Amino acid sequence: MPLRVYPQKVSWSFIKNYCYLVVDHEAKEALLIDPAWELNKIESKLQETETRCTTILLTHAHIDHVHLAERLVKKYEAQVMMSKVEIDYYHFRCPGLIALEESSVVLFGSTEINSILTPGHTKGSMCFWIENKLFTGDTLFTEGCGICVGKGADPENMFHSLQQLKEMIPLETLIYPGHSFGHRPGKRFSHLLKNNLYLHFQNIDEFVAYRMRKGQTGWFNFR
Numbered sequence: 001m002p003l004r005v006y007p008q009k010v011s012w013s014f015i016k017n018y019c020y021l022v023v024d025h026e027a028k029e030a031l032l033i034d035p036a037w038e039l040n041k042i043e044s045k046l047q048e049t050e051t052r053c054t055t056i057l058l059t060h061a062h063i064d065h066v067h068l069a070e071r072l073v074k075k076y077e078a079q080v081m082m083s084k085v086e087i088d089y090y091h092f093r094c095p096g097l098i099a100l101e102e103s104s105v106v107l108f109g110s111t112e113i114n115s116i117l118t119p120g121h122t123k124g125s126m127c128f129w130i131e132n133k134l135f136t137g138d139t140l141f142t143e144g145c146g147i148c149v150g151k152g153a154d155p156e157n158m159f160h161s162l163q164q165l166k167e168m169i170p171l172e173t174l175i176y177p178g179h180s181f182g183h184r185p186g187k188r189f190s191h192l193l194k195n196n197l198y199l200h201f202q203n204i205d206e207f208v209a210y211r212m213r214k215g216q217t218g219w220f221n222f223r
């Protein structure tokens with residue numbers, strides 16, 4: 001039976017993001033991606049799906065993606081993983097934290113998780129590829145890509161990361177980003193390739209100039 005994804009929209013103040021429960025119903029185990037803000041909501045979903053959280057994956061170290069990691073790790077004795085680059089660069093700490101090398105493969109039950117290092121939004125952002133699903137954090141949104149501002153961010157890295165995803169990811173893969181700006185998560189990659197302007201650039205200088213253009217009316221107005 002394939003794993004099932006339960007997107008959880010969580011918020012704190014004006015920040016809204018998605019964390020994901022990825023459930024193995026046969027094994028009664030859940031994997032959590034980027035748990036934050038609303039513990040009750042996440043735990044209710046664990047109860048509803050009759051699963052136990054065994055693994056937590058963190059796409060990057062920003063607070064809206066890691067806020068509940070430590071609490072959940074302690075409570076469920078779950079394994080928690082983040083890219084080694086991200087851990088080292090931002091000095092991220094969490095009990096039982098496992099550092100993932102570039103392109104490492106880890107197991108959730110008998111399912112392989114492929115981790116893809118995709119710097120740009122942060123120094124060591126990672127996407128997680130599980131079956132036909134890709135969890136992209138703040139690297140790739142349905143409508144755009146993550147901002148490349150702040151410590152460790154780099155628009156040139158972002159360009160290469162997006163190119164890498166274009167080369168690796170099959171068209172029918174379902175994309176689950178860390179935030180939504182209009183579309184519900186779970187669109188096919190083919191939809192993004194057609195509609196997401198940030199995947200259209202072939203030239204790095206043009207990409208960087210556009211990503212960093214002046215006069216953007218908001219960080220998440222992508223056009």
Ligand SMILES: [Fe+2]
Pocket residue numbers: 060062121138
């Ligand atoms: Fe972020």
